[in-house]
Amino acid sequence: MESSNAIEIRDLVVDYGTRRILNEISFDIRQGEIMVIMGGSGAGKSTLLRCMLGLKSPTSGHIHMLGTDICHASREELYKLREQMGVAFQGGALFTSMSVAENIQLPLREHTDLDENTIQIMTRIKLDMVNLLPHENLMPSELSGGMTKRAALARAIIMDPKLLFFDEPSAGLDPITSAELDELIISLKESMNMTIVVVTHELESVFAIADRIAILGDGELIQVGTPEEIKASTDERVVNLLNRTPRESVVDGDQHLQRLTAE
């Protein structure tokens, strides 16, 4: 594995039963860059993310993360690797029985022996970074969608991870909150030297934050490149995605009638 790469994905194949979800995906994510993975619904983005998080074993292929092959790593190796990873899930995945502050502190309490004062100050630093400091004692059920996403981000970065994964950061947010979140993601990369992987299909956000973009379509890797390279792409699938052109399907009259009548 090249030292300049944080993640290397090689020949990744994922099948669900007889359906192929990811087909021979290979690309690298460099140390300290923001890589945005984008594609339409059903393109394979979420499956790729689940594989990178070690939540889904691929059918074949390899993922090397900070030097560890996560497809063949021991339980201990995965545990050690996960201490260096932060994940902000799309729905927040906050524990409903804990306050915002307690949710954010949880990784520190599970993985470190830090002094209580240090834990409290670190929590408030992260809450301040995501503009949630006045709301530390609220319960997740009392948070708006944007606040939930920000709380999830604060928990994901509480351990200052080397790798941050962010699933759909802008989905469902108003444009101002979304822009603030984009700025925070860029600051985290620049100040904390994090490698950040963002899965999204919000175009505005993609071009605001990405150093490079990987575009998936129907389980294939269509293109990897800088925002400028992606904008200049002549690949029809990339152009359609950027122009939000609806997919056209060729209708065979006989076949369609057969499908509808189940004959």
Next chain:
Amino acid sequence: MKCVLRSENEYHVLELSGEIDLHFSPELRKQILGSLNEGKPLLIDMAEVSYIDSSGIASLVEGFQTAKSSDLAYGLLSISSPALQVLTLTRLDKVFSLYDDIEQFQSAI
């Protein structure tokens, strides 16, 4: 991380170098609080800090809080660029007393 405490007549200087992360911040906290416990102002030299995470920043904040409540001068000297970026991100560059040279700190105590 390296953490060396030097004693001057009227104050202490804590020289930090390398990476300050979750593994080393407890030692930094111990050194800062131990030094302040002796009742002398503290200047923390951060010129050689290549990385500091939020646990390290939390140790600096707790030290500042302790110094304030004991009415002791507390400052950060020659902050390296990576450390300054983190202080700026956390808006603590506006909170700590930052010094470019030791004479500035001497005249402040």
